[in-house]
Amino acid sequence: MVAWMPALAVLMSASSASAGVDGYRPAPSVATAVTVVNAGFELGATGWSLPEDYAIDPHGGRNGSAALKIVRADPGRYTLAWQTVGLEPGIRYRFGVWVKTEGVRGDESGGTICLEFADAKGWIGGHYPQGVKGTSDWTRIEYVGQTPDQPVACTLTPYLTRGSTGTVWFDDVTIAPEPPSWSAYLILPGQERLDPAGGRIVLGSVLSGRFVPAPGKIEDTDLVCLIRAVAGGRLVAELQAPVRDGRIAAELPATPAGPAALKLTLLEAKHKWTLGECEIPVAVAAPVPPPESACRIDAAGRAMIGGKPFLPVGLYFSGIQRADLDRLAASPFNCVMPYGSFDLRFDRSTRTGIDAVGEVLDICAAKGIKVIFSIKDVYAGTQWAQTEWLGVKGESAVIERAVGAFKGHPALLAWYVNDERPLTMLGRLIERRRLVNRLDPGHPTWSVLDQFDDIPGYGGSYDVLGIDPYPIRDKGSRDMARVFDGLDQSARGIGTADGMPLWVVPQIFSWGMYDCETREEMLRKSRYPTEAEMRAMTLLCALKGARGFVFYSYFDLFRPMAKPDLDRRWAEICRVGRMVRDLEPFLLAPASPVPVEVATERGRVVASRLTDAAGRTVVIVAGIGPGPSRAVFPVDAGKRYISRYGLCTAAGPGRFRFRGTDICADILSEP
Numbered sequence: 001m002v003a004w005m006p007a008l009a010v011l012m013s014a015s016s017a018s019a020g021v022d023g024y025r026p027a028p029s030v031a032t033a034v035t036v037v038n039a040g041f042e043l044g045a046t047g048w049s050l051p052e053d054y055a056i057d058p059h060g061g062r063n064g065s066a067a068l069k070i071v072r073a074d075p076g077r078y079t080l081a082w083q084t085v086g087l088e089p090g091i092r093y094r095f096g097v098w099v100k101t102e103g104v105r106g107d108e109s110g111g112t113i114c115l116e117f118a119d120a121k122g123w124i125g126g127h128y129p130q131g132v133k134g135t136s137d138w139t140r141i142e143y144v145g146q147t148p149d150q151p152v153a154c155t156l157t158p159y160l161t162r163g164s165t166g167t168v169w170f171d172d173v174t175i176a177p178e179p180p181s182w183s184a185y186l187i188l189p190g191q192e193r194l195d196p197a198g199g200r201i202v203l204g205s206v207l208s209g210r211f212v213p214a215p216g217k218i219e220d221t222d223l224v225c226l227i228r229a230v231a232g233g234r235l236v237a238e239l240q241a242p243v244r245d246g247r248i249a250a251e252l253p254a255t256p257a258g259p260a261a262l263k264l265t266l267l268e269a270k271h272k273w274t275l276g277e278c279e280i281p282v283a284v285a286a287p288v289p290p291p292e293s294a295c296r297i298d299a300a301g302r303a304m305i306g307g308k309p310f311l312p313v314g315l316y317f318s319g320i321q322r323a324d325l326d327r328l329a330a331s332p333f334n335c336v337m338p339y340g341s342f343d344l345r346f347d348r349s350t351r352t353g354i355d356a357v358g359e360v361l362d363i364c365a366a367k368g369i370k371v372i373f374s375i376k377d378v379y380a381g382t383q384w385a386q387t388e389w390l391g392v393k394g395e396s397a398v399i400e401r402a403v404g405a406f407k408g409h410p411a412l413l414a415w416y417v418n419d420e421r422p423l424t425m426l427g428r429l430i431e432r433r434r435l436v437n438r439l440d441p442g443h444p445t446w447s448v449l450d451q452f453d454d455i456p457g458y459g460g461s462y463d464v465l466g467i468d469p470y471p472i473r474d475k476g477s478r479d480m481a482r483v484f485d486g487l488d489q490s491a492r493g494i495g496t497a498d499g500m501p502l503w504v505v506p507q508i509f510s511w512g513m514y515d516c517e518t519r520e521e522m523l524r525k526s527r528y529p530t531e532a533e534m535r536a537m538t539l540l541c542a543l544k545g546a547r548g549f550v551f552y553s554y555f556d557l558f559r560p561m562a563k564p565d566l567d568r569r570w571a572e573i574c575r576v577g578r579m580v581r582d583l584e585p586f587l588l589a590p591a592s593p594v595p596v597e598v599a600t601e602r603g604r605v606v607a608s609r610l611t612d613a614a615g616r617t618v619v620i621v622a623g624i625g626p627g628p629s630r631a632v633f634p635v636d637a638g639k640r641y642i643s644r645y646g647l648c649t650a651a652g653p654g655r656f657r658f659r660g661t662d663i664c665a666d667i668l669s670e671p
Helices: 322-329 353-366 395-406 423-439 452-458 481-493 519-525 531-543 563-582
Strands: 054-057 067-072 083-085 092-105 111-119 122-127 134-146 153-160 165-177 181-188 199-208 223-231 234-244 247-252 258-268 273-284 295-297 303-305 308-310 313-317 335-338 370-374 412-419 445-449 464-467 548-551 599-602 605-611 617-623 628-634 648-650 655-661 664-669
Touching: 067 153, 092 111, 092 153, 111 134, 111 165, 122 134, 122 452, 122 481, 134 423, 134 452, 153 165, 181 258, 181 273, 199 223, 199 258, 199 452, 223 247, 234 258, 295 412, 303 412, 313 563, 322 353, 353 370, 353 395, 395 423, 412 423, 423 445, 423 452, 445 452, 452 464, 452 481, 464 481, 481 531, 531 548, 531 563, 531 605, 531 617, 531 664, 548 563, 605 628, 617 628, 617 655, 655 664
Parallel strands: 313 335, 313 548, 335 370, 370 412, 412 445, 445 464
Antiparallel strands: 054 067, 067 165, 083 153, 092 134, 092 165, 111 122, 111 153, 181 199, 199 247, 223 234, 223 258, 234 247, 258 273, 295 303, 303 308, 599 628, 605 617, 617 664, 628 655, 648 655
């Protein structure tokens, strides 16, 4: 049995870093204050843009002070109050508001606040903390999020979410920069497990905040990480490694088996500053052959089961019934992620509890379907919190019971530990990942995020990263820039070439199923992604290095307003799934996709070359949109290629031209 250190990684600000490292001293902290005009609404509407639904309640706030109030009776009405705030690029900010609610109803999160960003072309993203529903007394909502790296317009928006009704009061809006800090996390080897023989390690490095006055900055070339490996209470190795583009790579010597720690200090050589310290607990143990059904992540970021690479191509479920599994077994999909994992049970089954869940998993295994088991709600104080199950209470007790019951089941693929939880929960998320790794080293943890700018900050809280960019918001949606941005931030956080896997969540649903009350309203205001769009979004993820695809969602197909489209849409989704399975030899090759340099004539086009174990190649090309995409790109000389979807045509020896419109993609393959 491998012993583990249960302590969390310590994320320390520069002011607490050690000053005794070869004459180095802690870096001075520089923080730029942010002003929210009329944050408590005592000056009426001053500083705020308020639509008709919003009004100042002179005595509705905390302690009888003023407050902002919204009353909404029509779920189809959606208005926003907002204020522009001056924020610096690439800085983490903590923002929040006090909220009180009365009779708030709706599918989304209720009364809350968000921080949004826009450039010259319009909205580019934001941070959206969970709100408050029902009837509640004053509740503090707080969130930490990072601004984009480039200058953008920033707005704070206290609001009632789309499709919600009821009354909400807001008071005391705040926003402030987080203190400068540094954190590091282990990318390779996976699951924070080191080989006693030593070997290469790769760490992610996240430097947040401003350490020097503007316009000064920390230069990447001046950064060095001091690495101390400690085992059995003694120092077994000490070395320095450069920090480049958020990565630290080093060769560790042999280390005694058992619990150990990597104690890290970030040094800035120009000013002789220490910028932060971090400690990562690790387990040192010789690799052992895993059980036949176990899943491990190899150095190339692939899921490995029974010594063979496995490509997850699945769907989000709620529950699972026998008819679902029959439909799935006849499809290209090989895995499911059921939100209701704790409550899985076939209709008319006589089994209950663990036996009922086990019966469902048994049939999944018999049909060759893997299960990503959801424990994402086992966090006290969160929406849908599940901290009691089958007679045990408390987060750790529930996790230990579930993992202990199912870690040996042949259907199990991974543990779903985080569904868009905020960065303010990072310590709990890291602790959860380590607890599951300790209880079940045979299966990875999967975390899915939509907070793309914050992805590097989540390092250490997962074994497999997921992103869920859903760009088709309404009838006017014509680009997949959000997918591209999510993939770009994933590369910053884990570097798909560094070996940590990325399992993406492509969109197959219509937002209208969440925003609208009737089918007629859904069809009028929103739309499904077309088959070509679903295909293009998926191919963009593939060419950027994704090693798994779990589409959202199967259960949306059966909503009353969507069910008339079931047969047509299921056929489309299956064709997209079949396309991914056809690419399996290329997506599961040890080598990562190699970017192809394109000569763009119009729009934004990206391409990559993928090579399988037999030396065959495919080229995947995608246009981000909106509007026309035109580009010329090279292919391997002497090889003949065929366009699968007709968007690529020969443009001379060793060259092809791509032509598409809006969200589009093509595959060039050898015949």
